[in-house]
Amino acid sequence: MDCKRNRDMKSPPPFPDEVLERILSFITSRKDRSAVSLVSKDWYNAERWTRTSIFIGNCYSVSPQIVIRRFPKIKSVTIKGKPRFSDFNLVPPNWGADIQAWLFAFASAYPFLEELRLKRMTVSDESLEFLSLKFSNFKALSLLSCDGFSTDGLAFIASNSKNLIELDIQENAIDDFSGNWLCCFPENFTSLEILNFANLNSDVNFDALERLVSRCRSLRVLKVNKNIQLGQLQRLLVKAPQLTEIGTGSFLQELNLQQYAELACAFNHFKNLHTLSGLWEVTSVYLPVLYPACTNLTFLNLSTAVLQSDELAKVLGHCPRLQRLWVLDTVGDAGLQSVGSSCPLLEELRVFPADPYSQDIFHGVTESGFLAVSRGCRRLHYVLYFCRQMTNAAVATIVQNCPDFTHFRLCIMNPHQPDYLTDKPMDEAFGAIVKTCTKLQRLAVSGLLTDMTFEYIAKYAKNLETLSVAFAGSSDWGMQCVLDGCPKLRKLEIRDCPFGNAALLSGMERYESMRSLWMSACNLTMNGCRLLAQEMPRLNVEVIKEDESEDCVAEKVYVYRSVAGPRSDAPSFVLTL
Amino acid sequence: MELQLGLALGPPIHNPNKCLDLKICGFEPNEQVSSTPWTMSCVGAKNEFHVKNKRSSIEAFGSVVEEEEGQKPKTTLPLVSWSDQPHEEEEDNCGRGKICKRLIIERNQGGIVGWPPINSLRQKLLYQNRHPHQNQHGRIENNRTGENRPHSRSNSMYVKVKMEGVAIGRKIDLKRYHSYQTLKESLISMFSKNLRSELDVSANYTLTYQDREGDWLIAGDVPWRTFINSVRRLEILNNNGSLYRLGSPWFII
Numbered sequence: 001m002d003c004k005r006n007r008d009m010k011s012p013p014p015f016p017d018e019v020l021e022r023i024l025s026f027i028t029s030r031k032d033r034s035a036v037s038l039v040s041k042d043w044y045n046a047e048r049w050t051r052t053s054i055f056i057g058n059c060y061s062v063s064p065q066i067v068i069r070r071f072p073k074i075k076s077v078t079i080k081g082k083p084r085f086s087d088f089n090l091v092p093p094n095w096g097a098d099i100q101a102w103l104f105a106f107a108s109a110y111p112f113l114e115e116l117r118l119k120r121m122t123v124s125d126e127s128l129e130f131l132s133l134k135f136s137n138f139k140a141l142s143l144l145s146c147d148g149f150s151t152d153g154l155a156f157i158a159s160n161s162k163n164l165i166e167l168d169i170q171e172n173a174i175d176d177f178s179g180n181w182l183c184c185f186p187e188n189f190t191s192l193e194i195l196n197f198a199n200l201n202s203d204v205n206f207d208a209l210e211r212l213v214s215r216c217r218s219l220r221v222l223k224v225n226k227n228i229q230l231g232q233l234q235r236l237l238v239k240a241p242q243l244t245e246i247g248t249g250s251f252l253q254e255l256n257l258q259q260y261a262e263l264a265c266a267f268n269h270f271k272n273l274h275t276l277s278g279l280w281e282v283t284s285v286y287l288p289v290l291y292p293a294c295t296n297l298t299f300l301n302l303s304t305a306v307l308q309s310d311e312l313a314k315v316l317g318h319c320p321r322l323q324r325l326w327v328l329d330t331v332g333d334a335g336l337q338s339v340g341s342s343c344p345l346l347e348e349l350r351v352f353p354a355d356p357y358s359q360d361i362f363h364g365v366t367e368s369g370f371l372a373v374s375r376g377c378r379r380l381h382y383v384l385y386f387c388r389q390m391t392n393a394a395v396a397t398i399v400q401n402c403p404d405f406t407h408f409r410l411c412i413m414n415p416h417q418p419d420y421l422t423d424k425p426m427d428e429a430f431g432a433i434v435k436t437c438t439k440l441q442r443l444a445v446s447g448l449l450t451d452m453t454f455e456y457i458a459k460y461a462k463n464l465e466t467l468s469v470a471f472a473g474s475s476d477w478g479m480q481c482v483l484d485g486c487p488k489l490r491k492l493e494i495r496d497c498p499f500g501n502a503a504l505l506s507g508m509e510r511y512e513s514m515r516s517l518w519m520s521a522c523n524l525t526m527n528g529c530r531l532l533a534q535e536m537p538r539l540n541v542e543v544i545k546e547d548e549s550e551d552c553v554a555e556k557v558y559v560y561r562s563v564a565g566p567r568s569d570a571p572s573f574v575l576t577l
Numbered sequence: 578m579e580l581q582l583g584l585a586l587g588p589p590i591h592n593p594n595k596c597l598d599l600k601i602c603g604f605e606p607n608e609q610v611s612s613t614p615w616t617m618s619c620v621g622a623k624n625e626f627h628v629k630n631k632r633s634s635i636e637a638f639g640s641v642v643e644e645e646e647g648q649k650p651k652t653t654l655p656l657v658s659w660s661d662q663p664h665e666e667e668e669d670n671c672g673r674g675k676i677c678k679r680l681i682i683e684r685n686q687g688g689i690v691g692w693p694p695i696n697s698l699r700q701k702l703l704y705q706n707r708h709p710h711q712n713q714h715g716r717i718e719n720n721r722t723g724e725n726r727p728h729s730r731s732n733s734m735y736v737k738v739k740m741e742g743v744a745i746g747r748k749i750d751l752k753r754y755h756s757y758q759t760l761k762e763s764l765i766s767m768f769s770k771n772l773r774s775e776l777d778v779s780a781n782y783t784l785t786y787q788d789r790e791g792d793w794l795i796a797g798d799v800p801w802r803t804f805i806n807s808v809r810r811l812e813i814l815n816n817n818g819s820l821y822r823l824g825s826p827w828f829i830i
Binding site: 085087088089090092093145171172173199303304352353354355356357386411413415468470495496 | 689690691692693694695696697698699702703752753755802
């Protein structure tokens with residue numbers, strides 16, 4: 001503020017712009033930069049000239065033109081598109097979030113763009129071709145949960161991006177025509193450091209892959225898809241002993257003794273491995289080859305490996321330094337007990353259901369597994385836990401053991417399921433969480449919940465930023481509480497809850513300080529949404545109408561703040577009010 | 578408790594007024610949503626299972642159960658309730674540990690859209706894990722080539738739809754639907770010009786499909802997911818005698 005006062009008094013600023021810019025160029029945190037830009041006009045300008053990396057949490061909150069006008073020197077762009085519930089088929093196809101308009105703008109404004117990281121965006125093959133041709137210095141492409149492209153698009157990237165360092169293709173819904181895209185990397189191309197094609201389905205040309213791995217001496221991350229067999233994996237590993245992250249292919253191939261020994265030997269060399277994933281179709285016979293490579297492992301992703309409890313226990317015995325673990329619930333409570341006993345440094349646990357659609361409660365994990373982990377892993381702060389039964393008492397004990405939770409995502413898979421021992425709602429469980437875990441940033445609730453849960457959240461969860469609610473609550477009051485009581489709330493996503501227009505409208509003033517609100521299968525009507533849109537012109541209030549349904553019901557509502565005004569590319573089923 | 582539900586294309590016989598029920602419009606703080614199985618504008622039709630609180634109608638594969646305050650719920654269909662708990666509770670009792678009434682068709686492979694919240698990639702992985710080398714008919718299948726499941730990787734799944742007596746067939750993308758109800762509504766809309774009378778669709782027409790083994794079956798007998806994995810073609814047949822040539826019993830509840 002000194003700057004401003006000085007200017008008002010017509011004296012020169014304390015130091016020249018160049019110095020300020022130099023200083024600000026060291027600031028990398030988004031939040032810090034945001035704060036800096038608010039200090040004064042000089043600082044705003046210095047900040048915008050020195051920002052090189054931009055994060056856009058909702059692609060429709062701002063337009064490409066506004067971005068390029070404000071930030072002239074961007075090298076790295078991260079953009080998120082569709083609402084998160086699109087991961088669960090709640091958003092119809094062709095909803096939007098197409099990257100092309102952005103790429104057009106960037107081509108003229110940021111011809112030296114180096115990195116593009118997209119999540120839940122639609123990316124066409126044409127866009128990938130455009131990207132590969134227009135940005136000669138392009139280095140890193142990361143696509144997570146995107147759709148709209150095919151392996152043809154990847155071929156363009158491989159062929160044309162001569163300086164590519166990172167190609168990370170994760171969990172995308174794409175058309176997989178063939179693995180030939182891998183052959184498109186030129187023979188003189190050696191810069192690749194990160195290659196992740198684990199979720200593609202087709203066979204790649206193994207010779208091309210082997211040659212690529214051999215010549216890219218800086219390759220540190222290699223995650224192959226499940227068509228790569230064990231024998232092939234071994235050949236890749238011996239060519240790249242410098243890898244720090246490995247995603248294996250299928251672990252099913254039958255090996256003879258010599259092949260087994262060679263594979264074990266290959267893994268033996270990886271003393272610096274910190275991330276391991278893949279292991280599709282793994283059988284206990286081959287697990288031991290991994291053990292020598294696990295000494296320094298910090299992240300083990302077994303979420304695609306069907307393991308039993310004893311198999312997991314053996315693996316974990318070799319992973320003393322593990323910080324992040326993803327498993328399938330086939331490991332059971334017994335497997336989780338070994339997590340508690342073998343991994344004292346564990347900070348993150350995700351347990352995915354192997355058979356989510358079965359009502360059989362004898363599969364999977366229960367509250368005892370979670371309890372066991374909490375007893376042994378006191379540093380645990382991130383959990384995603386799918387289970388079929390839970391009790392209030394267990395959760396209360398868990399958070400006593402681990403009070404530092406920042407992310408607590410509990411999914412009791414049967415909607416409206418009460419505490420199975422007391423038959424009461426799970427309100428007290430979430431009450432305990434928010435009371436004890438003062439650092440809580442993200443919460444996903446489940447089970448039978450009344451408005452009490454939301455009263456607790458409103459009263460205690462003062463650092464909460466993201467809340468996911470499904471099949472919960474008794475009345476509008478629940479949602480009203482949360483909107484009123486959680487000052488840091490940025491993302492609220494709700495489905496199948498009895499919240500209506502009154503709840504929606506009670507948060508009118510709030511939504512401008514949030515990124516977005518999603519409500520589907522609640523009790524909203526078109527009139528309620530129209531009223532919100534009328535009162536709050538800086539919000540985009542969108543209703544997704546999937547066919548000629550009843551005029552007055554708003555089945556899926558997406559509300560978000562935007563400086564770009566209503567969408568110009570909305571498809572016919574998205575009504576902007 | 579599993580039930581064979583007849584997928585009548587029309588409203589349940591016991592409640593004819595419901596089919597013509599008109600929407601409630603106008604802004605009210607706690608608006609009721611009245612959804613019927615018939616009107617194409619059904620709210621609940623989009624999801625296989627539409628959960629609402631006790632004030633609103635719950636739709637389930639052609640039946641309507643309505644709970645209004647002070648009224649006893651009228652059900653003609655015994656539907657699977659959640660965890661075998663007593664299910665005639667008022668919402669106010671939730672606080673005392675009893676669950677509210679929620680109806681569901683089948684949890685196994687026919688449940689709620691997008692629940693549990695697992696992304697589609699993981700769902701595919703789970704399916705492949707459960708059936709690594711075998712499909713449900715017991716034949717060995719190499720799922721790596723994916724030829725037997727052409728829709729497993731792509732975003733659309735077009736199948737031909739023919740209506741008996743109509744010269745021109747159509748195509749429909751089955752990936753856009755999550756339940757028989759929404760599929761049938763779309764088909765009704767698609768062939769609306771050819772239907773003798775929209776109100777009597779269930780009485781006059783039956784939706785059949787050809788599975789991957791070449792057999793023609795009546796749509797609706799198997800869970801949605803099973804149907805999606807085996808359907809190759811659809812045909813809408815007239816009820817005048819054509820049904821009997823299929824030789825399958827037709828359950829109507």
